[in-house]
Amino acid sequence: MKYVVEINQKKFEVEVERGQATIVEKTPAIAVETPAPLPAAGQQPASAPAHAQGQKLLAPMPGVIIKVKQPTGTRVSKGQPLLVLEAMKMENEVVSSCEGVITYIVAKGAQVAAGDILAVIA
Template sequence: MARKFRVVINNKEYIVEVEEIGGSPIVQSVQPVVEKPQVVEKPQKVQTQDVKVEQPKEKPAPKIGGVEVKAPMSGLIVKVHVSEGQQVKRGQKLLVLEAMKMENDIISEHEGTVLRVLVKEGDNVETEQTLLVIG
């Protein structure tokens, strides 16, 4: 059984006849259709009203010296393994970030002391948000 469809490609309209054989459609013929002139309606003036939208306030980046550990993706903080003042080594697990139903370990790339922990368990974080600072 053949079916006809109207297909638009690069603003050109075609009538395509398709016949289903063995469950997969096969194109039988393609007939270009003469392009119709487009009618552009004159835009109407719409009365608008100024609305003030308040942006969500982000936590300011810490001004302390040190290396910021940032979220590689947005997600939920499941576990924080370190606290402020704790010594950490390179490769040590700092916290667990859940994204898309998968738990991702955030590992320290530096040695030092945890100067600030800016998140807690249960916090939602965005990509590139600072999670903690190592000095």
């Protein structure tokens, strides 16, 4: 299966290789290769910090992130819209589940599976 992943306004075509027919991982392993990344100031790395501190906001369903409303470092309150997840061709606003500062937020254009980390709020 091919995914188009957008990172820092750059589009990458990503081939997802499935293993056996019995897939153990629930999240398809998306290998994102970033050729010569240009880490601009204020922009976060693309990889999800699985071990990051703070409250993790998980994807409720599979879909594509079509809008990121708050960049990292922003202080957000509970219920504040963080990003828009498009699933089943419907745009769904994902809100913060707690108060805090965003230490990680998924990139716009990313394809997520249910249970993937969308944001970490510390």
